[in-house]
Amino acid sequence: MTRMCKLEAIIKPLKLHQVKDALEEAGYPSLTVTDVKGRGQQKGIVQQWRGKQYCVDLLPKTKIEIVLPEDKVEEVIKVIQSTAYTGEIGDGKIFVIPIETVVRIRTGERNGDAL
């Protein structure tokens, strides 16, 4: 039985469309997208209001979740990394997490068949 993994990619919201299209082109159309807020080591960015600067310490980000067989993980990481890349601070991170079980609600299929 192939093991399954979940990829959680936190990316810049403006990159979502590029990443989504690239994933579809590579044969991975299924995904879940969530608007999230967060920050990395640089602790937010500086903005300006009425001549005074202030720090926005939780930035809007987009989280993409994809569940797939373990042997496809590296390929999908490459797709996401190449399309979400700008080279600037705040490009985001990808987390890979093992998945125990997958169930398709409609048919009751399990694991590999349910993906």
Added chain:
Amino acid sequence: MPIEEKEAKNGMLKNVQKIGKLLIVICMMFISLSSPALATTVEENAQAIEGLQTTLTFLWLLIASGLVFFMHAGFSLVETGLTRSKNTANILMKNFMTVVIGILVYWAVGWGIMYGADAAGLIGTNQFFLAGADNATWNSWFFQMVFAATGATIVSGAMAERTNFKAYLVYCILMVAVIYPIYGHWVWSGADMALLSGAESPIVKAIGVAHHDFAGSGVVHSIGGYSALAGVLLVGARIGKFKDGKAIPIPGHNLTIAFLGTLILALGWLGFNGGSTLNANDPYMNLVVVNTFLAGAVGAVTTMAITWMKTGKPDPSLTANGLLGGLVAVTAPCGSISNWGAIAIGIVAGIIIYAGVMFNENNLKLDDPVGAIAVHGYCGTWGLISVGLFSIGIGNGILADASYAAAVPGLFYGGGISLLLIQLVAVVTTMAWGFGLSFIIFKILDAVIGLRVSEEEEIMGLDISEHGIRAYPEYLMREE
């Protein structure tokens, strides 16, 4: 004679007959028009022209009133745009009720106190509920009414996001019934004794020249601005505005709305200043309009340049304030100065906006979310002072035929110090009256009703706590 020729001759004959008839009719018309029974005399012509001019003035003042009325939409949008979304419904209600209350209270009380029969140069005493009004009075009332509620609206912006709605409504009534019209009486009533502008007033007699405030840098804006100062002082800063004595920015939720509101206000100034000629045939109406927009534009450019130099980025909401600052300042002098005078006044107003907003926040620790005190208070004061500096004087240069302008030249035009002096008297009076009386009223309101909402209500947002609905309710989930 061939048939065709005969027909042609007949046709010619008919034409000749037609021309003959036409000549007779024309002759008859000449005779009838030149006969004494139907002649129009010079006096009748003059009367007809006068009637037409009166009608033009009525129409112009109605159009101008409409533009000033629309400024309340501008105030609403600027205030909502520069504040947080959780207080939007409350701010819309405050501004909306200000106009509504303004109409009713200025009809019942305000007009009578401002323009009723004078008592000792201090207050009007009749025409309450517009008793005895005629067509001209209704026309004037409508134009003056749309100005009256503006003072309260200015205060609303400065005290936004933490003021008790009920206390604000009571304050609004008192502003339109008492604070605004009494000071207005001193400047605009036209009474001989009128405290700051009447020929028989002891102050005017002592200084030798009447105070001039064309469209209300003092009457409307300074009074509103210094009343706002009293309110902001007493209601205190919003939670989170100051941390360890340092001002923390609280960004507004919609700059699109704030900028639309600013442009609506600028459009309204066409009626505010243009209409204040009070005469559609005023020979300087277009000078007034051009000066108004020159000062506003250069005010915006100046403030933008300062913020750009100070922070490295041109600041949108302060730049919008800069436009308003220029417009407020030129409101008093716009009919008395040259185009270059307007430019100079606008530049100083732009500087005052930046310096005033920073001074209020950093030094006085005042929380004025929309910059109302700097825009209306400080720039209103500058507008009054600038009359004493830049006035050309009636009868001089481009103001050869002026009737409604500052009477004498200002300091920069060789008129000496007297005009500046009476303008300074008015400046002190606006501060004392606007700040002093509003301070007392807010103190009483605080004791009787409570000026400020509770901490929980403020954090929750005044939309929910005061009105039970958010302006953008779809952002909240509802459980079925």
